[in-house]
Amino acid sequence: MAPTETNGSVSIPGVGRLSFAGMAREAGYSRAYEFDNLEDRDRGLEQILHDEGPVLVDLKVEPGERYPEDFRRLYSVKLRDAFRQALSKR
Numbered sequence: 001m002a003p004t005e006t007n008g009s010v011s012i013p014g015v016g017r018l019s020f021a022g023m024a025r026e027a028g029y030s031r032a033y034e035f036d037n038l039e040d041r042d043r044g045l046e047q048i049l050h051d052e053g054p055v056l057v058d059l060k061v062e063p064g065e066r067y068p069e070d071f072r073r074l075y076s077v078k079l080r081d082a083f084r085q086a087l088s089k090r
Contacts, residue, residue: 024056036060 012018021032031051035041041059048057073079 020058021056024054029054029056032056032058034058034060 019034021034024032030053031048033044033048033056035044035057048055
């Protein structure tokens with residue numbers, strides 16, 4: 001399955017010609033993986049968690065059901081301030 005979009009249903013330019021793992025390797029990542037099924041990912045997970053980084057893992061997943069997007073909440077100054085304040089308490 002070739003990736004067609006990112007999170008948020010944003011189309012990926014160069015679908016079918018692009019490899020995020022290939023780009024990572026060319027950029028000098030120690031390891032780069034691509035998984036399009038859970039069984040392969042599960043078999044590789046132990047190795048991935050022990051690899052010395054940087055490591056890139058490209059997970060190809062099926063989109064879930066659509067959900068209503070409320071960008072007013074995302075851009076709310078009140079919520080951003082509350083989030084910033086919560087982070088400062090850590």
